[in-house]
Amino acid sequence: MSENHIKGPIEDLYKKSQDESSPLTLDNLILSQAKQSCTPQKKPQKFKRKSWLFGLSTAAVMVMSFSIIINLQNESKQITTQPEYMDIQQEEMNLEVMPESIPVDNFAQRPVNTAPAINKKINTQKKLKKETAKPDSSGLAGLLLTTKQKPEAAEKIVNFIEESTINMENKSLLSEQPVLLQTPSKAARKSIEQVEHNEDIIELDSITIADSVSLEAEDIYMDREKKIDKQIEKLEELMTQHKYEQAKILLKQLKSLYADYNFSKYEDIL
Amino acid sequence: MKQPSDEELMLAFAKDDVQAFEQLYSRYKDALYRYFLRHVSNEAICQELFQDLWLKIINSKDNYTNVAKFKTWLYTLAHNRLVDWYRRNSLEINAFEATTDDIVDGSINWRPEDELQTKRLGKGLKQAIAKLPFNQREVFLLHQEALLTLPQIAEMLQEGIEKIKSRYRYAINKLRLNLENLK
Numbered sequence: 001m002s003e004n005h006i007k008g009p010i011e012d013l014y015k016k017s018q019d020e021s022s023p024l025t026l027d028n029l030i031l032s033q034a035k036q037s038c039t040p041q042k043k044p045q046k047f048k049r050k051s052w053l054f055g056l057s058t059a060a061v062m063v064m065s066f067s068i069i070i071n072l073q074n075e076s077k078q079i080t081t082q083p084e085y086m087d088i089q090q091e092e093m094n095l096e097v098m099p100e101s102i103p104v105d106n107f108a109q110r111p112v113n114t115a116p117a118i119n120k121k122i123n124t125q126k127k128l129k130k131e132t133a134k135p136d137s138s139g140l141a142g143l144l145l146t147t148k149q150k151p152e153a154a155e156k157i158v159n160f161i162e163e164s165t166i167n168m169e170n171k172s173l174l175s176e177q178p179v180l181l182q183t184p185s186k187a188a189r190k191s192i193e194q195v196e197h198n199e200d201i202i203e204l205d206s207i208t209i210a211d212s213v214s215l216e217a218e219d220i221y222m223d224r225e226k227k228i229d230k231q232i233e234k235l236e237e238l239m240t241q242h243k244y245e246q247a248k249i250l251l252k253q254l255k256s257l258y259a260d261y262n263f264s265k266y267e268d269i270l
Numbered sequence: 271m272k273q274p275s276d277e278e279l280m281l282a283f284a285k286d287d288v289q290a291f292e293q294l295y296s297r298y299k300d301a302l303y304r305y306f307l308r309h310v311s312n313e314a315i316c317q318e319l320f321q322d323l324w325l326k327i328i329n330s331k332d333n334y335t336n337v338a339k340f341k342t343w344l345y346t347l348a349h350n351r352l353v354d355w356y357r358r359n360s361l362e363i364n365a366f367e368a369t370t371d372d373i374v375d376g377s378i379n380w381r382p383e384d385e386l387q388t389k390r391l392g393k394g395l396k397q398a399i400a401k402l403p404f405n406q407r408e409v410f411l412l413h414q415e416a417l418l419t420l421p422q423i424a425e426m427l428q429e430g431i432e433k434i435k436s437r438y439r440y441a442i443n444k445l446r447l448n449l450e451n452l453k
Contacts, residue, residue: 006413006438010395010445014414017392022303026317030324031292037328038286 228258235266244270276340284331291331295324298341301415302348308411309352311400323351342426345416349408349427356404391449398448406441409434 231254238247248270255263274282274290276297282290302323307316326347338346399407412423424434 006442008442010442010449011414013388013391013395013449014399016388017395018300018304018415020304020307021300022320023317026321027295027299030321030328031288031295033325034283034291034295034328035288037331038283038288038291 224258228254228261232266239266239269277336280331280334280340281336284334291328294340298344301417302344305345305348305411305415306352308396308399308415309404309407310355315355319348319351319355323348326351341416341418342422345412345418346426349412394449395445398445401448402441402444406437406444409437410441410445413438 231250235247235250235254238244238250247266251263251266251270254261274293276294279290279294283294303316303320306319306323307313310316310319323344327344334343399410402410408427409420409423412418412426413420418426420434420438421431423429424431427434
């Protein structure tokens, strides 16, 4: 018996009778398993976000947040301006109206007016307040708001105030009456009552002046709005008549005149 | 052109070379199939064991190290799988250990040119192999199918070489006796 491979009739006969082999289906199964083990397993596909969509959404969020912050800042400024105005008003009232600050001896020397006149002025002021509904839309606060909202109207308003104050100063000099540009506060009203009690009435023309200033500002603003509306109507007419070139020229002019107004709708159409 | 060794092919397969595996599979598939078939004498069980073994090889490709010969490693896995199957089915492995009394000396009157006789004897031989005790059949098949030398078989089964030699001799003698009875 050799150590390597034994040869004999049995071994030869066995070799001759080796006719079995693995079935093809089994071969294919095993080979496919081998292939599967070699191919790297695909990772589950994640939802691919489009990069531009992500960028756009972040930009939109940024713009929105900035606009909100700016609006909040504007609102806070508006709120802060009101007390300042009220303080100034208070000071002015104390200086010019408060009877306590005036000595009794000189009280008779102060300018006086009739009681019904003052009552009339206060009533008109109350009326104006009711009409404007918003507390800050009347008087100087309202005026400040209108100037903020419509910067172009601001110059006109300022000029008007200057003119009116000059006129009133002249008037006060003639009539020797105090001039106020603010609406009266509670303290002012108290002082007025005291004056009435003492039958010494101080005329407060300033009340009507402030209101009239605000009304004038509103009128200017309304005129402007009307003008814009008319121009837009013209523009729309031109567009309906298919006169696009003329419409474009008009739109340009409008844009230059009213920069704060949004003409994007018409720009898009043209 | 020099053919790559089994070990080289297996290492290539470990690096995801499917063709290497196909080559390796084609080298051993038939011999291994017959190895199982002779042992269990049932095609369905044979196919099950055969598939299990190759799947085990596929799954353990990453852990394969070129320490032992691939053929020895392959047949060690096959042997272990077979022993496991025997144990699960409560079959005796060491039921029959050959003694000197079992040795039958003789020769068969076989003419290889006679195809009909070869077929008939071949069939008889397969039946005789199936009747062999597990240890003798294992040594005979490892020698004839796996083409392992007796020392290699001894090393693989962790048995003494003399014990393996005697097992083989007993197996041959029994097969010869069975073939003599066929005449």
